Structure formats: C-alpha cells, structure tokens
Amino acid sequence: MKQSNYKNLIYGLIFLLMLASCNKNYKEMNVNPNGVSAAAPERLLNPALYAVVSANINWNYSINNQLMQVTVPFTEANDVHRYILKPSTSDFVWNAWYLEKTNFLDMYSIASKNASSTTVAAKPYMAIANILDAWTTSLITDTFGDVPYSQAIQGKSDAQFTPVFDKQEDIYRDIFRKLEEANKLLTGLTSGQLFTDTQKGLDALYGSSSTNVIEADRWRKFGNSLYLRLLLRASAKSDIMIDGLTAAQKLTQVAASPGTYPVFVNNTESAILNLTGETYPLRSPFAGYRDNDFQAVGSLSEFFVNTLSSNGDPRLPIWATKVNNAYTGIQSGYADNNVPARGSSFAVSLKLDPLLGNIINYAELQFILAEAAVKGYIPGDPKTYYNQGVQTAIEQWRLTMPANFLTTGDILFKSSGTQSEKMEQIITQKYFATFFTDFEQWYDYRRTGKPSLTIGPGVANNRILPTRLYYPIGVQTLNRTNYLDAVARLGGDNMVNKVWWQKP
Template sequence: MNIKFKAFILLFVLGAMLAPSCKKGFEEINTDPNTIAAALPEALLTPALWDVVTRNNNRALRINNELMQDHVTTTDNDEIHRFVIRPAESDYMWNNWYLQLTNFKDMYSKSSELNNKTYMAIALICDVYVSSLLTDTFGDVPYSDANKGKDGIYQPKFDTQQSIYLDLFRKLEEANTLLASGNALTLEQIAYDPIYGRNLPTGTTAAVGSPIVINSWRKLGNSMYLRLLMRASGRPEANAIAKMQEIVSNTATYPIFTSNTESAVIRYTATPPYTSAFYGGRLIDFNGDNGLTEFFINTLNSWNDPRRAKWATIDGGTYIGIASGYVRGSVPERRSTYVGDLMNEPLLGNIINYPELQFILAEAALKGYITGDAKAYYENGVINAITFWGFTPPADQLNNQDIKWNAAEDLNIKMEKIHLQKYYTLFFTDFQQWFEYRRTGHPNLPKGDGLQNGKQMPSRLVYPVYVQSLNSNYSAAVSVFGADDLNTKVWWNK
C-alpha cells in the first residue's frame, strides 16, 4: 500500500471516529460543569440515537417510501419507484450508521469501565439496532473488525450475515441479563434518556423513574430480539423458532412490550434539540414532487382508516392516489400528498412499537412457532396500530371485510392481512417495510408496466463505491457473499 493511499484511509477513518456526535441543540444537555460530558455514557446516547433515527427518517422518505409505494415521484427521471437505485444512494446511510456505531461502542466501553450494567445494556441494544440496519440493507458487512481505526484496522474484513445475526442475538441476551440487575439511574441520567426518560410525568423521583426506564429498555431489547428472530426464522441454523418460543413463554425472564406506551419512539418536538429530519424545511422540500400512491390510499380508504387525516391531504373532496411504476413519459398528475404537519410529527421518531410486536406474534402463532392465538394477536395489532396514532378505531373495524380474520382462509391470505396491517404500522420506520417485503413477499404490491430490474424488488443496496475501491477485503467479501448488485439475496432471504 503506498503512503498517500494509507494516509487517505487513515484520514477517512479518523474523520468518522472523531466527528462530533453532538448536534445543534444538544450542546446544553451535553455540558457538565464538573467533568467532560462527552465521556459519560448517557451523554453519548442522546445525540447518537437521535442522529440515527433522524437520518433514517430522511432515507425512509427518499428510498423506502418510494420502493414500497407509500408515495411515488412525479419526476420522470427519478426511478426508485421503478426499482432503479443508483450506487451513490448507498453512501449516506453506510457512513452515518458506522459513525454512530463508534459512539455506541465507546458508550459500552465507558460503561464497562464504570461497571455500569444499565448503560452497557443500552449501548448493546443500540449497537444491535444499527448493526441490524447495516446488514439487512447490504448483506455481509464489516462487523467484528469495524470501528477499530484507533487500533490500526483501516480495512476491516467483511463478516457473513449469519455470523453477524448470531452475535446480535448474543448481545441481546447479554443486554437482557445486564438489565435484570442494572444499576439504578439518577434523575440526571433519566433526563438524558431520549426515549423513556422524557416521557415520565413531571416530578417523578429517581426511585420511581429508574426501574421504569430500566424495564422499558429491557422490553425494547427483547421486542427487537423477536423482530430479528422472525427475520431469521427461515434459516434453521439460526435456531430462531425455538428462541421465539422461549421468549414468549417466559416473559418474566424476557419481558416484552405490553402496551403502546412502552413503544420505542424518539418523540420529536417543534423546538430543538429533539427536532425531526424535516424541521425547518419547506413543505415543498418535504413533499417534493411526491404523490401518495393508489395502493397506499386505496387500502386506507377501504378500511375507512382514521390515520388518513394525519398522513394524507384531501384532493377534490377525497383521498386519492396515483399509480406507481408508471411507464417513462407517462407522468401522472399527483393528487393526495403527505400532510405538512408530518414534518414535525412526534411519532415519526419510531424505532419499534407495540403494534409491530403484535403482528410479529400473530405471524409466529399462525406458523406454529409459538403457542398463542394468531387472531387475538392480529386484532390487538389492528386496534393498537390506530390508537398509537391517537385515533379511535371505527366501531366495526374488526368486522370490515378487508380486515376481518377468517379462520377458514389459507395461510397466504392470513399472511397478507397481517403484513398489510404491518406495512402501515411501519410507516416512516427506517427501511422496515422493505425488509419485511423482501422476507415475505407481502403485502401484495401492484407492479406497474414501467418497472425496471426485471420487475424484481431490489434485495439489497450495493456497497458504496469508495468501499469497493479502498477496502482490499472487498473482493474476498463478494466471492463469499455473491455479486455486488441489487438482486443478490442476503442470508435470511435465501
């Protein structure tokens, strides 16, 4: 390796490692007059997790929501809705996810030095969250050697997705064990928590708030565990089905979400520091040339779903969408668009929520992975997916013919019902709609005549171009993983 080349890599890695994790508005909460706030685990948590979720929102709008027909662009040369994703799209999330992984790993190291089990566990859960996004988006990625620039590893090897998933499971096991006997939190530490600390009633004491926050994180970790176990459930070597059964049948050891209030959401505000990805922008920039699709709108219309008022504008006295995957040169006139208030919507900071968990359990029960009533889980998900957004479901919601659970219907129809509901539950939740579609083929998205890529939904994003050029382990990685293109399936999808 020549000196200039090595110097470039070193500068790049150091830039990622040393880039400040604090964002505008976080300076005050990261300032401690008695010590260096950035060294405290709780001070690393807030800006790093906020940054991940906020940037995920940005790319949910840019990539996921167009691929998955939440909306479609009316700009003819933007072809994500036609299943054309340019390599340059990969850089944004790859760079950010690895940057924040450095913060979460530093958070774990510092917590370990302080022998703080609670923050060790929270750091592990955040690590799993971001690492799962990386591998579910790209497949095999640098993992065991990643974020080690300070150790002189500038070209990390790629790990297989199977080995990554098994280690993610290990980390979630460790997090659950650590939180079972976690360190009590002070009021100051509770105030730093961007998810659960902010939602406690004013005046909550540390003695009351600490166990609530710790148990909430434990439920978050185990609910995320079930998300990833379900994703790997088609691979026998993952032993995912047996673990799902163990968790669901032993919630004293593995507590999971039991209500909407326990959902993991960074609730955005209209004032800094907890602002959304779209805060301060113009409505025209948020909506761009996007119109909501026929698939997205027509399904909500058939359900008489009250969430339409929060998500979609009215056009000509009704909610109306346009076709996705249209033929080049046949640009439709857009109709309903995203409501402007979504730009500052608190619930867009969703990480994983209670209704999603109910649909995971409904699928698991339907397939016989766990004991339980698939219908009960499904119906609980349907109702809570609406109340999560602050609406009261229509009185006949569960008897709507497009929603009603029919025991006589075959597995495929029931899977479609579960995942159609789950699709809306995952609204603006990073790339989860896309991940689940790749895993299951549900919901049944219409395929327009203008689709490219053989009308095949992309199975991943390609590696960033600079990774191909600068990491000498790239060639070895693709020789194991497969061709670096949009259609190579990841491990859990093979």
C-alpha cells in the same frame, strides 16, 4: 437539495476515512483537558440515538417510501420507485449508521470499565449500548448483507483500515448475544436507577426532561421486543444457534417467558423517540422544510391510498390530503414519458408529528406474534394478536378505532384461510403500523413477498423489487480486496441477489 454524484463520492470517501482512522465521536468531543479523561457514557446516548432516528426518517422518506409504494414522485428524474438506485445512494446510509455505531460501542466500553465497581451503575449503560448497537447493526446488515463487523471501526485502536466483511449469519449470532446480555444486565434493576451524571434529561427515549433516572424496565422491554423482530427475520434459517436453539426455537422461548424476557405490553412502552417539532434538541428532520417542499416528495401511491380508503381506515385523513375532494393515489413504477396527474400527498401536519421517531412499537410486536402463531412457532390464536395489532396501530396515532372495524371487509381476519392469506393480512397491517419506520416495510417484503404490490410497467432491475442496496463507492475503492470477497459470496454486487435470511 440534490447533490451531484461527484459530491456524493467525495463525501463518501471522506466519511469512510473518518470512520477508519479518526474515529471521531461524542466521547472525544466531551473530553475536558482540564477535567475527566472520558465522557460519562450517558452523554453519548441522546446525540447518537437522535442521529440514527433522524437519518432513518430521511431515508424512509426518500428511499423506502418509493420502493414500498407509499409515495410516487411527480417527475421522472427521481427513479427509486422504478428500482433505479445508484451505488452513491448507499454512501450516506452506510456512513451515518457506522458513525453512530461507533458511539454505541464507546458507550459500552466506557461503562464496562466500571463494571467491577461496587455500584451497579455500569450495567444499564452497557445494556442500553448493546440494544442500540444491535439495532443499528441490524439496519446495516439487513440493507447490504455481509458487512464489516468484527474488525469494523478499529482504525484508531488497531490501525485496521481495511476490515473484513463478516458473514451476515455470524453478525446475527453476535446481535443475539448482545441482546441476551442486555436482558441479563437489566434484570433486577429498578426504573429509578440513577445516571452517574447529575444532568437531567439524558434519556430522551424513556426518561424525563426533569429527571436523571434510567427506566430500566422499559429499556429491557425494548431490547426483548427488538429481539423478537430479529428472531422472526432469521426464523427460516437453521444455521445459527442461540443457547442451543434455532432462531425459531428461541423465538418460541422468548415469547413464552415474559418473566425472563419481558416485552411491550401497551402503546406507552413503544420505543418512539418523540420529536419536538421545530425545537431542539429533538427537532424534526423536516422542521426546515416549507410545506410544499415536504409534499414535493410525490403523491401517495394507489396501493397506499386504496388500501386505507377501502377499509375506511381513520388514519387516511391525518396522513393524506384530498384532490378534487377525494383521496387519490397514482401508479408506482409508471413508464417513461407517462407521468400521472398528481394525486393525494402527505398531510402537512405529518411534517412535525412526534410519532415519526418510531423505532419499534407495540402494534408491530403484536403482528410479529400473529405471524409466529400462524407459522406454529407459538401457541394461541393469531387472530387475537392481529386484532390487537390493528387496534393499537390506530390508537397510536391518537385515534379511536371505528366500531365493527375488525369485523368488516379485508380487515376481518381470515381464520379459515390459507397461511398465505393470513400472512397477507398480517403484513399489510404491519406495513401501516411501521409507517415512517426506517426500512422495516422493505425488509418485511423481502422476507415474505408481502404485501402484494402491483409492479408498474416502467420498473428496472429485472422487475424485481431490490433485495439489497449496492455497497458504497468508497468501500468499493478503499477496501477493494475484502469488498470483492464479499461480492463473490453474494454472487455479485447488485440488487437481485439475496442476503442470508432471504435465501431458502
């Protein structure tokens, strides 16, 4: 159900004030006045992780999928596919991410108070908090650019209600520091490291509902795979250093050191919060949708359907419906008063699929390595990584890759092609590997200009696919001085100016 812009504004202001002054979080909710004075850090993990993943699924469904030509709405009232987004769109995105970032920071803080203890119990909690904070922070800054970071979420502790906006390059530098620290903290820990809390099922990502252990090795691989994603995103920039290395050089080091920086080695290690359909606590965000409501987001686009169909991709039948016994996409960015006939929609079975909880998977990692090899950051044949990415992206969806799939048509890797042609293939297949994954398709397009999308006749924003979202209305109003400073650095609060890692 849509809300009016007035309601969006009011809710945005309320949430911002909550973040700045109240700092309500799961730690306070779990305090027992007759018992312990603070929550066990692991009690913060599942609720905050689930909240971020759920929010990401919803925004992928309503924003990313239209921008990146996965879906096209049936009506002209929904204009995201034509690059028409309002500042109020940003309010819920900003507020939800910052709220859960608070919980990850609290998790680290609570655990670190025990760091001097003889037990090693503090280490995994500190590492997990760093990984999830780095992930959430990357989403915030990659969506908006310069954002509050060093002074953020200090309303309660330091009466800091108008935090400065840190430069994105400084934020990335600290993200990398946190991922380095997480890797070191998890080094040498076993997968049987016990939580301090005796309740079972406190790690919904890698744990088991029947145990209370930390899968330290898997969390470590998640952190380092995320590290490679973000190093690649910053790899064209040379103005930050990590251990005396540029982002590209650090990527080379991490990729070449599996003993020091272990990463995913198969699909089972992917960071996917497997949703549980209609049952709590990992209930699908779409569990309350009727089938028609789930499909009402729109038809699938020409690009999405035609690319899968022309390649004989086995994922098409489990992702899409047929219209008149055929898979049919419609034009994205259609002109005013020219709404196309309905085409294929999302398959109803997707609504409750546990794989919608994807954070970063093994196939994406393979495409990261394929691009790194194409650009000379790492040795090896990019075709090997590319082929592995294509195959495992299909297998992740419980399917078998067709025979000869890698040797036919547009799937066959162009080993003798130009770098641009190789990048087109890699990013196109990565686009499908990151299906329903927050804004990853959009981030990749902004960074590489790929996959090559046909821009429709009815788009706005100077026919430029948005390079960022507007800052929220609440931020513009309540933190205006620092907002204006950030906007001045950016060159204007619009959707055509580029964030740091996009700039040449």
